Amino acid sequence: MPLVRNPILPGFNPDPSILRVGENYYIATSTFEWFPGVQIHHSTDLANWSLVARPLNRKAQLDMRGDPDSCGVWAPCLTHDGERFWLVYTDVKQKDNSFKDTHNYIVHSESIEGPWSDGIYVNSSGFDPSLFHDNDGKKWFINMLQDHRRRPRFFAGIRLQQWDPITERLIGPTKNIFAGTKLDLVEGPHLYKRNGWYYLLTAEGGTAYDHACTLARSRDIWGPYEVHPQNPILSSANAPFAALQRAGHGDIVDTPDGKTYLVHLSGRPTTQRRRCVLGRETAIQEAYWSEDDWLYVKNGPVPSLHVDLPGTHDDSNYWAEKHYTFDGTNGLHSDFQWLRTPEPERIFQIKDRQLQLTGRESIGSWFEQSLVARRQTHFSYDAETVVDFSPTDEREFAGLTAYYCRYNYFYITITADSDGQRELLILSSEASWPEGKMSLPLSDPVKIPNDGKIKLTLSIRGKQLQFYYGLGEQSEVQEIGRIYDASILCDECGGHQAHGSFTGAFVGVACSDINGTGRVAKFDYFTYRPVEHESDRYEV
Structure with missing residues (x-):
């Protein structure tokens, strides 16, 4: 065999x-x-x-x-x-x-x-x-x-x-x-x-x-x-x-x-x-x-x-790019899951060929947060989405996240300042691991126009994570923020030193509205692109 x-x-x-x-x-x-x-x-x-x-x-x-x-x-x-x-x-x-x-x-x-x-x-x-x-x-x-x-x-x-x-x-x-x-x-x-x-x-x-x-x-x-x-x-x-x-x-x-x-x-x-x-x-x-x-x-x-084994494994699908669209014919793709709630209609719907997330509690909530994601199944990959979101203040934010748990995540968000000016802000729990608290000040925000869709991408190469953004669906992307340590998205850093964190890294989209008004973020697609990288050599 x-x-x-x-x-x-x-x-x-x-x-x-x-x-x-x-x-x-x-x-x-x-x-x-x-x-x-x-x-x-x-x-x-x-x-x-x-x-x-x-x-x-x-x-x-x-x-x-x-x-x-x-x-x-x-x-x-x-x-x-x-x-x-x-x-x-x-x-x-x-x-x-x-x-x-x-x-x-x-x-x-x-x-x-x-x-x-x-x-x-x-x-x-x-x-x-x-x-x-x-x-x-x-x-x-x-x-x-x-x-x-x-x-x-x-x-x-x-x-x-x-x-x-x-x-x-x-x-x-x-x-x-x-x-x-x-x-x-x-x-x-x-x-x-x-x-x-x-x-x-x-x-x-x-x-x-x-x-x-x-x-x-x-x-x-x-x-x-x-x-x-x-x-x-x-x-x-x-x-x-x-x-x-x-x-x-x-x-x-x-x-x-x-x-x-x-x-x-x-x-x-x-x-x-x-x-x-x-x-x-x-x-x-x-x-x-x-x-x-x-x-x-x-x-x-x-x-x-x-x-x-009795069979021969075909790994071509494992290395294939996954481009997810939201046409509404078959619901949410089975690669995706969400957190905790048996009432998904309260956090997302597929409408007008988009995945529409209704802003709920903040990222990391144990009760009701709008976060839809798929498993990370490769040590290196790219993820990409285009989002339409119009926040009114700093308590409304939506975007792309690499997520393990409330203690460990990286999250590039479209949000606004107190005057309603849209901006991009990276939220991260890296600096204060293992306490899992966002350290202040956060990364410097990047001002963006108040109208128009924003392309958000992230690249993970082994332990290095870099975010990118572009103004508009067809735009070229540019780096934003520093390189983060993606290796903390792991069991060993999931809020417990040993025997207490049991899941794995996910990547997906999220939306929060802690004003409680349920502002909606609309995502056109989601792409997960596996990458073979030298840091992935784990065989000994």
Whole structure:
């Protein structure tokens, strides 16, 4: 079989849950505060993947207004019981003090494309839930168990209880079936059954550079579970120069011809500070079952950059320019998402062949801000848009943003001074990272005419970001502002030093009106142009 290069889902696609139904493979990944919730990709060869669904797309399933950065949808698990698809997920409401509020839900559908049911509340005892369908027809709900008395290590183990699909509730006894290993921070559980063994795959070590996949097994679903003799089965913790770092949080799938693969999250750090601007991505490894009935990762435990897969990957689309227009026929392109709200009509509409953003709260709001963006999936790229916006004062602004979270963003805005004179102003949180406060004074504003469209562009080459602007749709652009450090748009700088920022960099358009009048900014198009650049050499 041909070698395929990891990751198979580049850019922010963490916590993969994989499933095969017949000849079709599906991977569900976390979306955190980005709406709609959960990305489901489809493949027939494990090498080429396309987005087919974001199932959590209405208020009855998910409302994340007020969820802090890197909260929202954590670690979905996608399964199939022979009749329907099941998706379980957590909506995290807070995570940064002595308590975590983690509400777990189930939705189901007969088709992967939906419609998916309304959210069914299950419990809140921990996060990273999964659903296991035993061959006797019983369904089992598993999640990590949290204990706030154990701070700072509140990961208490893996909780098991039976789920009744008729009454749609948990029934019977509950038990902590696995306390984890010395790697610590046990989470991300998945259960499997093979040759009379129950196998429990978990994530340990935290989601930074000590991350790992741990495997244990038992003859009884209630345990006790013995740990793999060569645990962890996957990790980059002892391989600091491996191309794929932060490897962990995995799931297993079998092919029709009996081969086994493990999908897992990983990160590709850049710069000497080891910053993952593309967030945690989905990679895949070939695995095999040994005569001792244990699973081993081929050439593991360190993940391989190149893997034998049934298919050959076609990367021509990966390097193709994406030019998005807004003609209104198919709605917003599926590459785009927005933040938190299940009421997108309050923040944008497609009208008159434009994307029209209604100014809401300021950039970085955890409640309602008008920001529509796509993932950064390349280390270097150009982005471009043309905007028509007529602000009346300094509290109205709209433009182009490279965004990670409220603590880390770069934003070139069309705004106005207190007399109504239009100007361009760059807003940045770079100077005060990690506090995430805009330092004053800001960059010197550039006066522009009060009428006419403005072209805004940005270029990222590795860690260097430069903004440009032009007066009019067809104008040549010129530099504005200094070169910024784009590498802070990363997990390692997302407001937490480790284990606390979980998404990835986005690029898109935004509009704020903190006067509360809902002033509208109109965008003619959006272009994302990948660039191969010498700073992108990450293979070792």
